[in-house]
Amino acid sequence: MTKVGHVYLIDDDESMRLSLTRMLRELGYLVEDYASASVFLEKSVPVSPAVILLDMQMPDMTGLDLQEALLKLGRKTPIVFVSGQSHPHQIVQGLKKGALDFLFKPFNLEELLKAVADAVDFDSRQLRRVSLDVETKRDYEKLTPREREVCAWLVKGLLNKDIAVKLGTTDATIKVHKARVMEKMHAESLQTLVKKYLESDLENHPLTV
Structure with missing residues (x-):
C-alpha cells in the first residue's frame, strides 16, 4: 500500500x-x-x-x-x-x-x-x-477592463439588459461580453462564475479595485 x-x-x-x-x-x-x-x-x-x-x-x-x-x-x-x-x-x-x-x-x-x-x-x-x-486569477487577468465590469455585474445577479443600461450600451453587446467572460473564466454556468469570483475574492483583485 x-x-x-x-x-x-x-x-x-x-x-x-x-x-x-x-x-x-x-x-x-x-x-x-x-x-x-x-x-x-x-x-x-x-x-x-x-x-x-x-x-x-x-x-x-x-x-x-x-x-x-x-x-x-x-x-x-x-x-x-x-x-x-x-x-x-x-x-x-x-x-x-x-x-x-x-x-x-x-x-x-x-x-x-x-x-x-x-x-x-x-x-x-x-x-x-x-x-x-x-x-482563476490568471483567467480573470485575461479579461478586458469592460469584460471585468460585465463580470462583476453578472456576479451581482443583473440581467444583460440591466447591465447594458448600467454601462450605456446595448443588450446585444453585453451578450457578446458575457460569452467572452464565460469562456475566458472557464465557467459553464453563472453559478460556477459566481463561485469562482467569490472564492478567489476577485472583487478585491488589484485589477478590479
Whole structure:
C-alpha cells in the first residue's frame, strides 16, 4: 500500500522518533524526523501534501512556539500535536491557531494513523484550493477592463439588459461580453462564475479595485 504523503516528525524522544518513523515508512509515507523544532525550522523544506507530527513539550522550543513561527512564515502544513503532558490552555491555544488534532502519549495507534491520514487529506484539499485560486486569477487577468465590469455585474445577479443600461450600451453587446467572460473564466454556468469570483475574492483583485 503506497501513501502519497509526507510526514515531518518532530520529537526529542529518540526511541519514539525511530519507532514512529519505521512504522510510517512501512505504510508508504515519506518521513523526515527531527530531534528539535529549531532544527526543523533550519533544515526542512516545505512540501505538500504533508503533516507535521509535533511534540508539544521540547527543551529548546515548544510545539506552540514552532506553530507560531510557522504561522509568521506563512507555512500552512497542518499540525497534529502529540504530548505526554499538556495544560488545557496549551491544547486550546494550539487548536485555536489551526492545529488539526491533539493526541496524548501513550496514544492508540489507529488514532494516530487516522489523524495523520486526515491531515494529509486536508493538506491535499488545501493545495487544490490554492491551485484553483491561482488558475482563476490568471483567467480573470485575461479579461478586458469592460469584460471585468460585465463580470462583476453578472456576479451581482443583473440581467444583460440591466447591465447594458448600467454601462450605456446595448443588450446585444453585453451578450457578446458575457460569452467572452464565460469562456475566458472557464465557467459553464453563472453559478460556477459566481463561485469562482467569490472564492478567489476577485472583487478585491488589484485589477478590479
